[in-house]
Amino acid sequence: MIMLSGAIACSVAVSVLLKLARRFQLQVAQSVLVNYVVASALVLYLLKPPFSDAPHLLEHWPLLAALGLLLPSVFLVMAAAVDRAGIARSDAAQRLSLVLPLLAAFLLFGETADAGKLLGLGLAILALLGLIHREEAATRLGKSGLLLLPAVWAGYGVIDICFKQMAKTGARFPVILLACFLLAGCFLALWLILRKTRWHLPSLAGGVLLGLFNFGNIYAYIRAHQDMPENPALVFTAMNIGVIVLGSLSGILLFRERLTRVNLAGILLAGLAIVLLIPV
Known part of the structure; x- marks a missing residue:
């Protein structure tokens, strides 16, 4: 359970850092770039990818190209969502992204949908609607910001589908993961260079911390599954609900985020949907 708790804490810590970026006037894109450098170094050190592969x-290459572009793009969307919509709603939207891989399994890969899964999908849609509900006096979302949470949901859903395909590569997984991180960093660096970015030292330093927590989330989650191979559903459920609960508490207690009753209902529905959608 130590690894699982660590994965939950690291996931929420990433959101907290993204929330603090505006306060410390950090350039998020530069921090995300350094994050991939740190993540790549940690993959080399901890996962020791076999270069013979x-x-x-x-x-x-299609999978690598897709993830190389999606990882930094969706990370930046998540940063904007955390800033505009808050940690509680953004983390819940990210965790609800599991709906898309399930839909892909049903529609593209021939998996059978039972009543529980269909109910879970329905509740997940209601939860997402609850999360994006806004009252002008209670939130800074605005018309453009209203699109951020669905973008987080869709972006991480597509990334999850790609990672599930990557997992099928077996022993090649570490070297493919390293290649994805390196490509993501290269694409983001090229974008920043084309924009003639003025490099900001505090933003680059913040990226080191972001990379540690981001990779810590991935590594601890993998280790949690390895430590509890007989209980994948427990790991899956605890991770997703744990992030929603801790993310909500962090947003409310640390940043005084104001949630409407509909938002709170959406968060509760998100937890119930995850329980119904867990793999049996």
Whole structure:
């Protein structure tokens, strides 16, 4: 349970750092770039990817290209959502992204949908609607900001589908993960260079901390599954609901985020939907 608790804490810590970025006037894109440098170094140190598998990377180029573009793009969308919509709603929207891989399993890969899964999908849609509900006096979302939470939901859902395909590569997973992080960093660096970015040292330093927590989330979650191989549903459920609960508490207690009753109902529905959607 230590690894699982660590994964939950690191996931929420990433959101807290993104929330603090505006306060400390950090350039989030620069921090995200350094995050991928740190994550790549930690993959090399902790996962020790077998470079003998590197020649096979070209076999997976569509997956690598998709993740290389999506990872930094969705990270920046998540940062904007945390800033505009708050940690509680953004974390819940991210965790509800599990709906898209399930829909893909039902519609594209021939998996059978039972009554519980269909009910879970319905509740997840209601939860997302509850999360994006706004009252002008209670939130800074605005018309454009209203699109951020669905974008987080859709973006992380597509990334999850890509990671599930990556997991099928078996022993090649570490080297493919490293390639994805390196590509994400290269794409983001190229974008920043084309924009003639003026580099900001505090933002680059903040990226080191962001990278530690971001990779800590991934590594601890993988280790939690390895430590409890007989209880994947427990790990899956505890991770998702734990992030929603801790994220909500962090937003309310640390940043005085104001949630409407409909938002709170959406968060509760998100937890119930996750319980119904867990793999049996």
